[in-house]
Amino acid sequence: MTETFDAFVLRNDDAGFRAGVEQLGFDDLPAGDVTVRVRYSSVNYKDGLACLPESPVVTAYPMVPGIDIAGTVAESSDPRFEVGKEVVAIGRGLGTAHFGGYAEYARLPGDWLEPLPPNLSLREAMALGTAGFTAALAIQRLEENGLEPGDGPVLVTGATGGVGSTAVNMLSGLGYEVAASTGKVDEHEFLRELGAAQILGREDVSAPGGPIDAELWAGAIDPVGGGTLGYLLSTTRYGGSVANCGLTGGSELSTTVLPFILRGVNLLGIDSVMCPADVRAALWLRLGSDLKPKYLTEGITHEVGLDGIPAVAGQILAGAIKGRTIVHL
Numbered sequence: 001m002t003e004t005f006d007a008f009v010l011r012n013d014d015a016g017f018r019a020g021v022e023q024l025g026f027d028d029l030p031a032g033d034v035t036v037r038v039r040y041s042s043v044n045y046k047d048g049l050a051c052l053p054e055s056p057v058v059t060a061y062p063m064v065p066g067i068d069i070a071g072t073v074a075e076s077s078d079p080r081f082e083v084g085k086e087v088v089a090i091g092r093g094l095g096t097a098h099f100g101g102y103a104e105y106a107r108l109p110g111d112w113l114e115p116l117p118p119n120l121s122l123r124e125a126m127a128l129g130t131a132g133f134t135a136a137l138a139i140q141r142l143e144e145n146g147l148e149p150g151d152g153p154v155l156v157t158g159a160t161g162g163v164g165s166t167a168v169n170m171l172s173g174l175g176y177e178v179a180a181s182t183g184k185v186d187e188h189e190f191l192r193e194l195g196a197a198q199i200l201g202r203e204d205v206s207a208p209g210g211p212i213d214a215e216l217w218a219g220a221i222d223p224v225g226g227g228t229l230g231y232l233l234s235t236t237r238y239g240g241s242v243a244n245c246g247l248t249g250g251s252e253l254s255t256t257v258l259p260f261i262l263r264g265v266n267l268l269g270i271d272s273v274m275c276p277a278d279v280r281a282a283l284w285l286r287l288g289s290d291l292k293p294k295y296l297t298e299g300i301t302h303e304v305g306l307d308g309i310p311a312v313a314g315q316i317l318a319g320a321i322k323g324r325t326i327v328h329l
């Protein structure tokens with residue numbers, strides 16, 4: 001191993017807030033059982049929030065952001081992860097409370113790691129990353145609550161984003177009829193390529209028309225929240241479920257109890273960060289098999305180096321990113 005390595009570091013001290021590529025040494029890394037030579041990370045909405053000067057998610061500085069990690073084990077005191085093994089990690093405190101994936105090396109607890117699943121390369125695992133994992137978790141929760149292909153259209157909101165684009169492609173691969181809502185009028189063809197049969201404008205889904213409205217959707221995956229979640233609850237069919245994971249449209253929720261007590265609609269909360277280990281391990285296996293998006297690396301993914309992170313972080317908070325951005329180290 002080299003003595004120093006490249007890292008994208010956030011600092012916030014007496015000299016003010018700075019973000020940029022620096023050289024770190026191994027003594028700078030936090031404690032942990034396993035040191036990973038990071039090959040790929042990715043840029044999620046939360047990484048955009050981490051890079052803000054007044055970040056609502058970073059709890060300590062200096063911080064190496066990057067909530068996703070894929071690489072090979074460089075040093076380990078955990079018998080499950082021998083040197084050279086390919087591994088992935090997402091969530092937990094990575095990139096917000098514990099140094100994350102935007103550095104050539106990361107050190108973390110073995111319990112946060114998974115072996116790279118069969119049928120996924122390190123690059124593909126990060127093309128999925130937290131966003132793809134969250135889309136998969138949402139689909140699994142919808143299925144556990146009764147959703148099946150053939151039930152009718154499943155609406156994905158924020159559809160060109162990381163969670164949205166992977167969800168559209170996964171659902172269509174499973175045989176669902178997919179509807180997609182987007183604010184990007186130029187990206188309807190992209191969504192059709194991913195498998196969306198019906199496209200709605202963001203404004204069509206941004207507020208409930210009434211407490212309960214026409215029954216349209218067999219289910220929904222919602223990274224947007226706010227008025228859009230209110231719309232989904234009021235338009236989901238009898239007994240259907242809405243899986244909410246995000247808040248790009250706002251954290252407020254305006255609804256009534258009527259969708260729940262008159263239509264038996266389920267509101268499912270989706271959290272990838274503290275997802276239990278058994279669920280996480282099983283879902284990574286599905287991500288390499290039936291949930292692997294067909295257009296993952298061709299259509300959905302773009303690549304940057306460490307120096308490209310600030311621009312992408314700004315774009316993702318502005319809602320201007322299409323698909324997934326991976327960071328190549």
Ligand code: NDP
Pocket residue numbers: 043044045046130131134157158159160161162163164181182183184202223224245246247248249250270271272273316317318319320321322323
């Ligand atoms: P992206 O930025 O990649 O995608 C979000 C999409 O939301 C955008 O592409 C855009 O899609 C839409 N959007 C953006 N701004 C607005 C707005 N003001 N009103 C309505 N729609 C908007 O982010 P991610 O996919 O990485 O994350 C999406 C959300 O999910 C975030 O809030 C994130 O924090 C959350 N998340 C939560 C996780 C969990 O474990 N609970 C895990 C991963 C993400 P379009 O232009 O197509 O409309």
